[in-house]
Amino acid sequence: MEKLTTESITVSYEGKKTIEDISIKLNKGEIVSILGVSGVGKTTLFNVIAGLIKPDSGKVFLDGRDITNTTGNTSYMLQKDLLLPYKTIIDNVSLPLVIRGEKKSKAREYASKYFEEFGLKGTENKYPHQLSGGMRQRAALLRTYLFSDQVALLDEPFSALDSITKTSMHQWFLKVMEQIKLSSLLITHDIDEAILLSDRIYIMSGSPGKITDEIIVDEPKPRSRDFLVSESFLKYKKRILDELES
């Protein structure tokens, strides 16, 4: 079932087209990556979907409903965790509920149910700077989830982490996603990450950025670390590399 679709989105900035004719779809519970080099317009596309940028043409649909130019429908997570330094972790993650008009105590109570599942137990009353980078990204994902359990836009969420932390975060991410089944669009420039985490991969390239290929990663989940060194993994990788070369 289609959760989110975009219909030939074109955006220009100062008279120059940055992305052109982007049509993608995201099915319910799916993790779909948008893979491309930096500056190809991946973040621009996300800003359009989130309702922060008005496209020149094209539309965004959520469950068949037109959500072009409206905010508050899809949740958003960046490479920067953007946890507010003056709020405790529980207040940070429950912020979207408070924004929606929930009472602070109610929001906290609701958010605290998820701490165990997200591997954040014991951090409730700490401040962000007291946590490691990996833990902060976990909190950021929980905040994203509490913001909307519909669609999450993840803009290079793990790219600021060191590679060892990143590897364990990938495993954690797959495990959590298995439980919460959050339909997610993931921006990345890390080919391994895209193959490991996604059900499908859109390749975005060119200037203005266009979708040039779609790759279905038809592998069973949960995927373990071993998948990263398997024959089939390398086949996907070769195909993507060839596509990016051309």
Next chain:
Amino acid sequence: MKKKLRNIINDSSSVFALILILALWQFISSSGLVPKYMLPSPFDVVMAFVNDFSLLMGHAKTTLMEALLGLSVGTALGFVIAVLMDRFNLFEKSVYPIIILTQTVPTVAIAPLLVLWLGYGLLPKVALIILTTFFPITVSLLEGFHSADKDALNLLKAMGANRMQCFVHIKLPGALNHFFSGLKISVSYSVVGAVIAEWLGGLSGLGVYMTRVRKSYSFDKMFAVIFFISIISLVLMYGISYLKKALMPWENKKN
């Protein structure tokens, strides 16, 4: 550990320097290098302070009341102006230069005018303090508002937050640090402003006391009240630091 030791040396070095200056001062004055009626010794100053203690406290009460009243109104005014400037670009562009201009007028120059307009009571003093204290608050708050993280603001907007929510959750807490830097300056301005306004007329207050002892050439009392004013400012500034710690608990837990 090493750092701690260095801190102790740094701290005690300033105390040592202070003691040295006081000793030198005491020597110059008691040796007769400078006549005693022109430069009283530190000991004389302390004695003057002790002898006039209850009188000084009475005057201090008036000055403090004016300072705190002026500071409260000034802070509130500074806050409102900063919020309006942040909210309305046009307001900032048109009013900011004028506000800067008002700050180039020396306090001592407008104080007599205020006395002529508003009389010898509480009003001209409070008005002068408001004029001098709102500015640091406005400038520091505005800078704080402007330094809000654009990505964090976008995130909140994407969550569907309205302008008020963005202000409460991002801009205001993010500007607290700036605000307290401004408040620290304003609090010392408020005491100085009160004293200057009292010079020009009034029935009580440290400025009034100062004018009286100056007219009677009581240098020891003059020095005593000067130091007393400094101490009041220092205590108030320390109070602000304490308030800041209490209101910003996340800063204390760093490291």
